[in-house]
Amino acid sequence: MPQLEVDGAALTYDDERPRDGDGTPLVFVHGWTADRHRWDHQVAHFAGNRRVIRLDLRGHGESGGAGVRTIEELATDVLALLDHLKIERCVLIGHSMGGMIAQTIALTHPDRVDRLVLVNSIGKMAYSRGRGLLMAVSTLAPFKLFVAANIQRAFAPGSPREVVREYIRASADTPREVVMTLYGAMRAFDVLDRVGEIRVPTLMVHGYHDIQLPVGQMLRMAKAYPDAVVRIIDAGHELPVEKPEELTGAIAHFLTGPAY
Numbered sequence: 001m002p003q004l005e006v007d008g009a010a011l012t013y014d015d016e017r018p019r020d021g022d023g024t025p026l027v028f029v030h031g032w033t034a035d036r037h038r039w040d041h042q043v044a045h046f047a048g049n050r051r052v053i054r055l056d057l058r059g060h061g062e063s064g065g066a067g068v069r070t071i072e073e074l075a076t077d078v079l080a081l082l083d084h085l086k087i088e089r090c091v092l093i094g095h096s097m098g099g100m101i102a103q104t105i106a107l108t109h110p111d112r113v114d115r116l117v118l119v120n121s122i123g124k125m126a127y128s129r130g131r132g133l134l135m136a137v138s139t140l141a142p143f144k145l146f147v148a149a150n151i152q153r154a155f156a157p158g159s160p161r162e163v164v165r166e167y168i169r170a171s172a173d174t175p176r177e178v179v180m181t182l183y184g185a186m187r188a189f190d191v192l193d194r195v196g197e198i199r200v201p202t203l204m205v206h207g208y209h210d211i212q213l214p215v216g217q218m219l220r221m222a223k224a225y226p227d228a229v230v231r232i233i234d235a236g237h238e239l240p241v242e243k244p245e246e247l248t249g250a251i252a253h254f255l256t257g258p259a260y
Contacts, residue, residue, distance in 0.1 A: 001062070006080045009065025012036070013055035013081055016047040023255075024091050024114045028054040029078060031096030031120075032182055033147065033171035035061025038095060041244035042251065053090075055081055057098075059178035066177050071097070071189050074182075075104040082112060093117040093251065095240055096213065097182065100189050106198045107191060116202040117251055120237050122213050123221045124192040147172045147179065156209040156236030167238070195224045202228045203254040205247060207235035229254060 003010045014036060026046055028039040036054040043052050056063035058077055068074060078101060082090065092113050094102030099121020106113045141149070151168045171179075202225050206218045215232060222228045231250045235242040 003063075004081055004084050006058075006077050007065075009058045009063060009077070011055055011058065011065075011077060011081060012062040013053060014043070015085060016043065016052045018047060018049050018051070023050050024089055025051040025053060025087050027078070027082070027087070027090045027092050028052070029092065029094040029098030029101050030054070030057065030060070031094075031098045032186060033060070033151070033174045033179055034095070035170070037061070038240045039093075042093075042240065042248050045248045045252070053081070053085065053087070057101075059175055059182075066175055068178065068185075069181055070185050071100045071104055072108075075101045075108070078105060079109060079112070088112065089114045091115045091117065091255065093119065094121060095119040096121055096237065097186055100186065100191075103191055103195065103198065106200065107194055110197075110199065113200050115255070116198065116200055117254065118202065118204045118218075119239050119247065120206055120210055120213055120218075121204075122217045123195050123224075124190040124217075125187050125213065126217055143176050143179070144172050147174075150212070154210075154212050154237040156207065156234075156242060159236070159242065163241070167241070192221060192224070195221055196226060199226060201254075203231065203250065204228055205231045205233065205239060205250050207237055207239050207242065208232050209235060210237040212237040 001012050003012050030036055030038045035056045039054050046052050057074055058065040058068050089112055092102040099118040106116055148168045151171050155164050204218055204222055206215045208215055222230050233243050233246050239247045
């Protein structure tokens with residue numbers, strides 16, 4: 001698989017180009033402790049007639065590097081990949097933290113974004129005082145327990161245990177420094193007052209049972225978007241793997257629907 005060196009980190013990515021087909025390239029950005037394979041179903045569907053790019057973010061999957069402190073720094077890595085691949089405009093599709101990265105790019109480099117798809121993502125993490133205290137205390141737990149608890153909560157009730165265990169194992173392979181630092185970065189992320197500046201068609205797809213980033217917070221953000229379509233699916237926070245067919249269908253409809 002190809003890699004790109006960016007500020008001391010080798011970023012692993014896939015760039016799939018169809019023999020026939022056109023359209024604006026699709027760029028998939030995964031979330032916290034995940035990797036580019038979270039998008040396997042979506043990439044398999046779209047790569048037949050669209051150019052599709054996905055990467056392992058710094059410190060995740062098969063990418064090297066650590067020391068990243070902010071969502072903005074991860075956005076810089078994604079922009080560096082777009083520059084390297086000579087992609088001027090794309091459809092940015094981000095899951096969870098990846099959606100935060102996508103919003104950051106849409107705000108700082110609006111000329112690079114044709115459309116935006118936010119999957120289980122929000123513009124600001126908001127907690128009650130009690131839940132905020134609970135989240136802060138959870139960081140004091142042993143690392144593997146901290147990761148396991150967060151990934152377990154990400155799946156809707158009734159999800160297959162073996163699937164959940166596999167994603168817990170994969171997430172725990174992410175370096176502790178990366179996991180904990182970006183956990184703090186997500187909690188500090190706040191563009192809620194600026195999302196009205198995003199002037200591209202936007203699809204927001206959210207799991208009804210998402211307790212990591214509750215659907216109510218997404219709906220609060222959607223009100224501020226000038227041009228947003230909302231789709232709620234019977235799933236938890238891990239929509240790309242919990243309900244892959246429904247998510248892929250929602251994205252496909254958004255890209256080709258008569259409204260756009």
